[in-house]
Amino acid sequence: MASARMIGLSTVVPPHVIDQNDAAELAVTVFGGRGLRAEAVRSLFANSAIRQRASARPFDWYRSPHDWPDRNAAYLDAADDLFVEAASAAFTAAGIAGRDVGAVVTVSSTGIATPSLEARVGGRLGLASGVRRTPVFGLGCGGGVAGLALAERLARADPGRPVLMVALELCTLAFRPDEATKKNLVATALFGDGAAACVVVSDEGVRGPRIGFTAEHLWPDTLPIMGWEVDAKGFGVVLTVDLPPFVARRCGEAADAFLPAAGLSREAVGRFVCHPGGAKVLPALEACLGLAEGALTIEREVLAEFGNMSSPTALFVLDRVLARGVEGPLVLTALGPGFSAHFCRIDP
Numbered sequence: 258m259a260s261a262r263m264i265g266l267s268t269v270v271p272p273h274v275i276d277q278n279d280a281a282e283l284a285v286t287v288f289g290g291r292g293l294r295a296e297a298v299r300s301l302f303a304n305s306a307i308r309q310r311a312s313a314r315p316f317d318w319y320r321s322p323h324d325w326p327d328r329n330a331a332y333l334d335a336a337d338d339l340f341v342e343a344a345s346a347a348f349t350a351a352g353i354a355g356r357d358v359g360a361v362v363t364v365s366s367t368g369i370a371t372p373s374l375e376a377r378v379g380g381r382l383g384l385a386s387g388v389r390r391t392p393v394f395g396l397g398c399g400g401g402v403a404g405l406a407l408a409e410r411l412a413r414a415d416p417g418r419p420v421l422m423v424a425l426e427l428c429t430l431a432f433r434p435d436e437a438t439k440k441n442l443v444a445t446a447l448f449g450d451g452a453a454a455c456v457v458v459s460d461e462g463v464r465g466p467r468i469g470f471t472a473e474h475l476w477p478d479t480l481p482i483m484g485w486e487v488d489a490k491g492f493g494v495v496l497t498v499d500l501p502p503f504v505a506r507r508c509g510e511a512a513d514a515f516l517p518a519a520g521l522s523r524e525a526v527g528r529f530v531c532h533p534g535g536a537k538v539l540p541a542l543e544a545c546l547g548l549a550e551g552a553l554t555i556e557r558e559v560l561a562e563f564g565n566m567s568s569p570t571a572l573f574v575l576d577r578v579l580a581r582g583v584e585g586p587l588v589l590t591a592l593g594p595g596f597s598a599h600f601c602r603i604d605p
Contacts, residue, residue: 261412262465263405263603264419265351265456268573269343270311270449270563271335275429277307277446283319284445291437302446306536306557310449310564313339313427319434325491328430332368333377335427339452340374341381343423347454348382351419355383358456359418360411363392364404364568366485367426367492374425397483398532399473399593400424400568401453402601406471408457409601416459424568425452431485431492444494447535449564453572466579469586469602470519474511479503479596495594504534504541504592511598512546512590519588519602523547527585530578530603532571532592533560555581579605 281302285295312319313335323331340363348354361375361384370377373392375384391411396403401424408422428448433441457468482503484495516522523546531542533556543552559573566573571591578587582605589601 259416259459259461260467260469261409261457261459262463262467263455264458264463264465265347265349265353266453266572266576266579267343267346267350268451268453268569268576269339269346270451271313271339273312273315275310275312275316277302277305277309279316280446284442287434288437288442293437293442298442301442304536305446306560307446307564308561310429311451312429313450314430319429319432322434325489328491329368331430332427333370336365336368336370336374336425337378340423340425341378343425343452343454344382344421347421347456351456353419353456356385357419358384358388358421359415360389360391360420362404362408362411362420362422363390364396364400364422364424365426366394366397366400366567367428367431375423395594396568397593398534398565398567398570399591399597399599401532401571402589402591402599403473404568405455405457405468405572405589406599406601408455409468409471412457412459419456419458421454421456423452423454424572426450426567426569428565428567431494433490433493435490436493440494440496443496447565449566451563451566451569451573453569453576455572467604469604471601472515472518473600474514474598475595476507476597482596484594501537501541503596504538505544508542508592508598509545512600515600519600521586521588521602525585526588527583528578528587530571530575530587530589531556532590533557533565533574534592535560535565575603
């Protein structure tokens with residue numbers, strides 16, 4: 258059976274850009290006088306390692322409170338267009354049309370769409386009426402890597418039929434001006450919006466990065482580390498300060514289990530390609546993977562330019578790594594709710 262290969266990869270962001278200094282001043286205005294000192298707020302934003310982020314809505318939208326129906330309506334409005342843009346660019350890169358796609362994997366955890374996003378925009382993309390659809394919710398930051406792994410399995414199950422995988426998140430819509438807490442402030446400084454799309458096919462006649470062994474690791478009793486909590490106003494972030502120390506202490510064990518199963522050793526890896534997470538997560542990743550301090554340069558570039566976009570972020574990093582070239586196999590990895598780690602071997 259032919260291996261599955263990536264024959265088209267695209268990354269897109271919404272049109273609005275939020276400068277991190279402007280976001281800091283908005284946070285000072287919104288949270289000032291409620292237990293969060295202005296100096297501490299500005300310091301947190303300044304030390305986020307983020308210059309700017311893309312957003313689904315203009316900056317002024319975030320100045321006003323919004324309830325859950327408003328937030329989800331904004332998600333649907335922006336997500337449809339962003340999905341089409343990402344998928345269309347991936348089709349162009351792959352040299353295919355929507356009618357050629359046999360299956361679609363849609364990964365998104367920042368809004369609710371029923372019918373799901375690929376059904377909402379299938380006509381605009383020219384998807385066939387018989388296309389198989391798999392919407393995935395709840396994987397958070399790990400969703401891009403997990404979605405690519407799922408697309409690989411679907412492609413190998415139906416050789417010759419391309420599979421489209423889209424990871425799309427509009428994290429900024431979860432901004433909660435009503436919640437003057439440290440974790441909400443961190444989320445306000447960290448998250449951005451974006452989408453990535455990939456076309457995967459199992460066909461001896463195609464060229465492109467080969468997707469090899471994939472795996473997940475779920476740690477028991479770690480649910481409180483990361484996720485969503487939901488109330489009448491929408492999603493609220495669950496994010497513990499224990500995350501970076503946990504990554505530094507425990508994620509190496511998951512990598513060490515994955516590598517031999519993927520036919521690799523740490524020395525044989527050409528590059529680890531990581532979801533950047535945040536400014537404190539990056540050094541923890543370098544420590545647990547045995548990398549030199551500061552080694553994850555492209556991850557830092559993506560974080561600075563786009564923030565943490567949740568599921569598509571790892572694919573933004575992968576796109577840049579592939580464009581610049583690297584010798585040896587890649588290990589694409591991301592961490593997500595559960596608490597979980599996701600891995601994928603990719604041979605350029």
